[in-house]
Amino acid sequence: MTGLRWGILATGHIAHTFATDLRDAGIELVAVGSRTQESADAFAAEFAIPRAHGSYEDLAADPDVDIVYVATPHPQHVEAATLLLEHGRHVLIEKPLTLNEGEAAQIRDLAAREGLLAMEAMWTRYLPHMIRIREILAEGTLGEIRLVTADHTQKITDDPAHRLNALELGGGALLDLGIYPVSFTWDVLGAPATIQAAARLQSTQTDADVATIFTYASGALATTFSSSRAVGPNTASIVGTEARLDVDRVWYTPTSFRVIAPDGTVLEEYRSDITGRGMQYQAFAAERLVAEGNFAGDILPIEESVAILGTLDEIRRQIGVVYPGER
Template identity: 35%
Template sequence: MKKNHNWGIIGLGGIAHKFASDLNDVEGAQLYAVASRTLEKARNFASEFDVETAYGSYEALAKDPKVDIIYIATPHVFHYENTMMCLEHGKAVLCEKPMAINAEQLKTMIQASKEKSLFLMEGLWTNFMPHLQKVHQLNQYETYGKCLKVEADFSFKAKFDTEKRLFNKDLGGGALLDIGIYPVFLALKLLGSPQEMEATCEFSSTGIDISNQINFKYASGATAKLSSSFAKTTPSKAKIYFEKATVEFGSRFHQTDKLSITTDSGKDHIDFHYPTHGYQFEIEHVQECLDKGLTQSPEMPLAASLELIETLDKIREQLGLVYSEDWK
């Protein structure tokens, strides 16, 4: 049975604005409360999206008994403490990717959600978009044979600013955790964990990876060539090579609504035509899980998030990319 759900958002940056915009289009979803570190910012956000309640602290929102689920959109270095605080106050959580800085943090978060029987999911919105659902089905049913190779890149030229999150190591900055997570996720989604991996990167003066190149090899002979960068702007496309077809994602591959499929018979184009940012698919799924009383998603299970962060940990080990959270 479908219910109405009161959502709260903590962390009111650019992603939160897009999320709030799409949430307004989802049946049964009500953006009831928002929180920022400053009450003024929260009130401005609340005014923009017609939100009933604004808080100047995250904990105040988490304590509100009217809030059913909280979307965490803070910088990812804070995801662990924010999630643990929300769970402690009995709230279901959708936490923006990456859900944690490392696997040890995520294991603690998962354990807390299980002990309290509370819903917890990583907000990797791409997983729920029509284009990726389609490719996942093609792979699952081997419509064009087995997957042989994944090529994926996500890069854009970012203005160097040591105060901004992308280049600030204290805020979990770096290309891998911010945008490289998407190519890595795609390879894991279609091919699983690799048997071998090789990773190299270029560091910025602030100690974060400004660009990286990652290669996966599998026992089956399949491969993945993955990259991300803040140093240049690219089409940020992805190609999936099956035995009998090549599937190409539109730009930018993690949020596109377009696919092209090339076979011996020619090329077909698919346009999924959604006029939003694409967060509504994720939001709808979360609400379906809550309606069913689930504590984790069958489509984005916690085991998948753990596999993802463990893979990112292994890549960081090869890169020599260490955050202060790794020592805690």
């Protein structure tokens, strides 16, 4: 580890989860910033963080902070990340990196100019079971990949004021939930050659259910489904000509998987055994990248995060979801 000194920008639910995992992993949390001093003070007291800032600007200017986790709603990511990068701080930005591809490219370019790390906090990519899955794919155990399928489905409130249902807050199932299976297909197969999408929109004009079909130059197919109104299996599968890999629920959290031959023989079984939710692994990766001076990234390069947002933009174009200010 590099011994980087971490700050957290915003104090909502995901910030609490991240701080819990970092504290339990022994990573140094030195500062938190919120829009109010009261919120910052409460968060700092809960996690024994020495400095609490009542504005994002004060956190960005804190000379004892090396890297900051951005935990705001995604429409605010580009402004927060820009502020931090301009103050010389590395950033780990909660997924999705930004609201759209154009904003993501702005962050990529600014980080490159400043010589800093800007990394998307797609924490699933860094979990031990996902590391092993990539090893199995590289070993060729599954043969030629023919199909990838995954869903991320939850039953969440239908309150139109809730963040997930509010268009002005970047609401909808796709950017909060669908990004997981879409990123998974990118991880396995890379960029799709074609994209087809269908959705059901709510009265707020946010997407509640989204289904996609991707095709690839290799002839492989991928399907994803995301929903904020119903709970599905929350599993994932990679089907190859020599074997398939089935990831148990909840596939995007620490879980188990099996590699199964065409005759049903289990070739490998993996079970996760980690502490906490697993958000510390992305922090470990960020510290490693900074130590190496590899600001382009590797497990999830910043270029890939930008391109994935391009895929999400195309899905939104097809289903008719436009956020305020994008027209």
